[in-house]
Each structure stands twice: as C-alpha cells, then as structure tokens.
Amino acid sequence: xxxxxxxxxxxxxxxxxxxxxxxxxxxxxxxxxxxxxxxxxxxxxxxxxxxxxxxxxxxxxxxxxxxxxxxxxxxxxxxxxxxxxxxxxxxxxxxxxxxxxxxxxxxxxxxxxxxxxxxxxxxxxxxxxxxxxxxxxxxxxxxxxxxxxxxxxxxxxxxxxxxxxxxxxxxxxxxxxxxxxxxxxxxxx
Amino acid sequence: xxxxxxxxxxxxxxxxxxxxxxxxxxxxxxxxxxxxxxxxxxxxxxxxxxxxxxxxxxxxxxxxxxxxxxxxxxxxxxxxxxxxxxxxxxxxxxxxxxxxxxxxxxxxxxxxxxxxxxxxxxxxxxxxxxxxxxxxxxxxxxxxxxxxxxxxxxxxxxxxxxxxxxxxxxxxxxxxxxxxxxxxxxxxx
DNA sequence: ATTTATATACCGACCGGACGGTTTAGTTGC
DNA sequence: GCAACTAAACCGTCCGGTCGGTATATAAAT
Numbered sequence: 001x002x003x004x005x006x007x008x009x010x011x012x013x014x015x016x017x018x019x020x021x022x023x024x025x026x027x028x029x030x031x032x033x034x035x036x037x038x039x040x041x042x043x044x045x046x047x048x049x050x051x052x053x054x055x056x057x058x059x060x061x062x063x064x065x066x067x068x069x070x071x072x073x074x075x076x077x078x079x080x081x082x083x084x085x086x087x088x089x090x091x092x093x094x095x096x097x098x099x100x101x102x103x104x105x106x107x108x109x110x111x112x113x114x115x116x117x118x119x120x121x122x123x124x125x126x127x128x129x130x131x132x133x134x135x136x137x138x139x140x141x142x143x144x145x146x147x148x149x150x151x152x153x154x155x156x157x158x159x160x161x162x163x164x165x166x167x168x169x170x171x172x173x174x175x176x177x178x179x180x181x182x183x184x185x186x187x188x189x
Numbered sequence: 190x191x192x193x194x195x196x197x198x199x200x201x202x203x204x205x206x207x208x209x210x211x212x213x214x215x216x217x218x219x220x221x222x223x224x225x226x227x228x229x230x231x232x233x234x235x236x237x238x239x240x241x242x243x244x245x246x247x248x249x250x251x252x253x254x255x256x257x258x259x260x261x262x263x264x265x266x267x268x269x270x271x272x273x274x275x276x277x278x279x280x281x282x283x284x285x286x287x288x289x290x291x292x293x294x295x296x297x298x299x300x301x302x303x304x305x306x307x308x309x310x311x312x313x314x315x316x317x318x319x320x321x322x323x324x325x326x327x328x329x330x331x332x333x334x335x336x337x338x339x340x341x342x343x344x345x346x347x348x349x350x351x352x353x354x355x356x357x358x359x360x361x362x363x364x365x366x367x368x369x370x371x372x373x374x375x376x377x378x
Numbered sequence: 379a380t381t382t383a384t385a386t387a388c389c390g391a392c393c394g395g396a397c398g399g400t401t402t403a404g405t406t407g408c
Numbered sequence: 409g410c411a412a413c414t415a416a417a418c419c420g421t422c423c424g425g426t427c428g429g430t431a432t433a434t435a436a437a438t
Contacts, residue, residue: 029305046388116218116305130355155343166319
C-alpha cells in the first residue's frame with residue numbers, strides 16, 4: 001500500500017513512519033527534523049523538500065492517522081457481525097486496534113506531537129470526533145451504552161498513549177470484553 | 190490556602206499558577222521560563238531562585254496537581270453520601286471537578302507540559318493512577334461498573350484537556366449524570 | 379546522435395533566533 | 409546579615425528554515 005511505481009515506499013511514507021516511530025521512542029516534545037530525516041534515511045534538506053515546514057509534516061501525520069482510522073472503520077463495518085450499536089462497536093474497535101495493539105502505532109503519535117507543538121493542528125481530529133459522536137448518537141439503539149463504551153475506550157487509549165495504563169494484558173482484555181458486552185447487550189445484562 | 194505568613198501567596202504558588210495558566214493559554218510546547226516569570230510577576234532570576242531548573246518546575250506542577258487531587262478526594266470522601274462504589278464515585282467526581290469545571294485548571298496543564306518535555310516526569314502520575322485503580326478494584330461492589338465509569342470519566346477529561354470534546358454543557362451534564370447513575374445503581378438499572 | 383533545457387528529488391553547509399541556564403552586581407525587608 | 413529577590417548581560421546549544429549546488433531522468437531542439 002502506498003508504494004511508488006517501483007514497489008518501494010515513497011519518501012513521504014518513510015518520513016511519516018520515521019516521525020511516528022520517533023515520537024513513540026523519544027517523546028513528542030523531542031521530535032526534530034534532523035532526527036526524523038536521519039531515521040527516514042535522508043537528509044534534512046530532503047525532508048524539507050517533501051514537507052516544506054515542520055507544521056506540514058505534523059499535519060500530514062495527523063491526516064494519515066485520520067485516513068487510517070477511517071479506512072479501518074470502513075473495513076470493520078463490512079466485516080463485523082450486525083447487531084445493536086454497530087457504529088459504536090466499529091468506532092471503539094478501530095480505536096483499540098489502532099492505538100493500543102501492543103505499540104501505539106499511528107494514532108497517538110501524531111496527536112501528541114501536534115498537541116505539543118501547535119494545538120490548532122488538532123482541528124481535523126476535532127471534526128472527526130464530533131462526527132463520530134454524532135453518528136453514534138443518531139445510529140445507536142442504546143445511546144447511553146454506546147456513548148459510555150466509546151468514552152471508556154477513549155479513556156483507555158489515552159492512558160495507553162501516555163504509557164499511563166496500569167492494566168496488565170489480561171486486565172485489558174477483560175475490560176475490552178466488558179465494553180463489548182456493554183455495547184452488544186445494552187446497559188442491562 | 191498555601192499562603193505565607195502575611196496572607197500573600199508565596200512566590201512558588203504564583204509561579205505554579207502562572208505556569209498552569211500559560212500552558213492552558215499558549216500550549217504545553219511553548220512554555221518558557223521567561224514567559225512564566227513574566228506572568229508570575231518576577232524576574233527570570235527570581236524564578237530560577239525558586240526552581241533551579243525547568244524540570245524542577247514541571248515536577249512541582251505535577252506534584253501540586255497530585256496533592257490537590259488527593260486533597261479533593263479526601264474532602265469528597267467525607268462529604269459524599271455513602272453507598273455502593275464510593276471510591277469510584279470519589280475518584281470520578283474529583284477528576285471531573287478538577288479538570289473539567291469550565292477551565293481545565295490544574296490537572297491537564299502539568300501533565301501536558303510534562304508529557305511534551307520529559308515523559309519520565311509522569312512517573313508519579315502513573316503511581317497515583319495505579320493506586321486509584323487498585324483501590325477501585327478492591328473496594329467496589331460492582332467492579333465492572335466502577336471501572337467502566339472511571340474509564341469513561343478518564344476519556345471525557347482527556348478529551349476536554351485537549352479541547353477535543355464535542356459535547357455541549359448540557360450534553361456533558363447528561364453524560365456525567367449517566368455515569369453517576371451507573372456508579373450508584375450498578376450496571377443494571 | 380548530440381546538445382540543451384527542464385523537472386524532480388535530494389544534499390549539506392549555514393544562518394538566525396529562541397531558550398535554558400549562569401553570572402554578576404546590586405537592592406529590599408526582616 | 410541573610411533571604412529573597414531584581415536587572416541585565418552573556419553563553420552554548422539546539423533547531424527550524426534557507427539556499428546554492430548536484431545527480432538523474434526525461435523531453436525538446438538541432
């Protein structure tokens with residue numbers, strides 16, 4: 001996916017990958033152009049050729065993450081068994097898959113970097129969140145359960161993206177299962 | 190509270206207030222010593238007299254916020270009507286009062302600054318969170334409901350601390366009410 | 379076929395400003 | 409006389425961004 005004609009990853013992709021990894025490794029506040037360039041395997045000049053400013057790079061990180069989430073949601077929507085609160089289940093599952101699967105791969109990184117550098121870069125995220133919530137609110141059979149589950153996943157993923165989660169893998173699994181039960185069986189068991 | 194002998198706020202307090210306000214105003218990544226000093230009404234030298242390094246300042250911000258939360262929890266624990274899942278209700282209510290009451294006053298600011306600058310500064314927060322969760326798990330009548338409610342509040346407050354919340358005031362009130370109902374009446378209404 | 383032109387993608391030296399922290403010399407109030 | 413500063417200069421480093429140059433490929437002109 002997203003390779004150029006010769007089947008090799010484009011520089012843009014390599015750069016975005018490198019930036020995401022770096023944020024995860026050394027922290028959003030320490031993200032520098034030189035470090036990104038080095039990890040992506042090109043020079044600072046080459047990096048700035050692809051992204052003329054640091055803001056542009058951060059913006060692209062955010063956009064890519066939004067696109068990936070939306071992709072993942074689309075896939076889940078097709079694949080998931082139908083039932084109540086489908087939209088909420090799709091939203092929560094995609095969030096959990098993306099940001100929490102062992103390493104927070106794509107989600108948190110861009111957001112943390114943007115939040116540290118220039119909060120306005122989070123505007124597109126705001127839109128996505130607003131849209132997601134609206135969709136959950138209008139499409140759910142049990143709006144209360146759906147919102148609650150979504151918020152809980154939001155909390156869990158936020159904890160994990162700051163390495164603040166006190167939960168073991170099996171604790172986490174239990175919690176995820178519990179949220180899924182809430183979403184499929186409603187607020188009354 | 191926390192004033193010196195003559196009833197005036199100590200410089201330390203003024204500095205910590207200023208830093209918190211600044212983070213809220215201009216973003217965690219743009220927090221500089223000079224700006225903090227200016228807003229606190231003293232010189233950079235005076236600031237560095239009180240906090241010898243920027244790390245020390247951030248550490249103090251975190252510590253103050255932890256102390257305030259623990260204070261607030263203690264107060265709530267005495268004042269709150271007894272009932273099921275008391276500990277979870279205390280934890281969630283203190284979180285909501287602190288960080289979400291109109292302005293995110295104390296909680297988010299220190300955390301965001303620390304996360305941007307030096308994630309290791311969040312270690313004390315990790316401890317508090319782990320302790321809170323353990324307490325909720327051991328003391329709750331309905332552990333599932335308690336954890337779910339706590340996570341949801343965590344999610345809501347995280348959204349709010351990045352100005353990402355799509356909820357209106359009355360939406361928010363409904364959600365908080367819903368979480369409280371979950372905590373007081375259990376997972377089955 | 380050879381030259382010339384143009385575009386793409388990149389290198390890397392360098393600049394300038396910001397910022398954390400130091401130092402020094404002086405001031406004010408208890 | 410000491411604690412708690414002020415004021416201002418200064419240092420060293422880091423870092424975003426600029427800029428001139430380079431290599432390669434493709435196209436156009438002769």
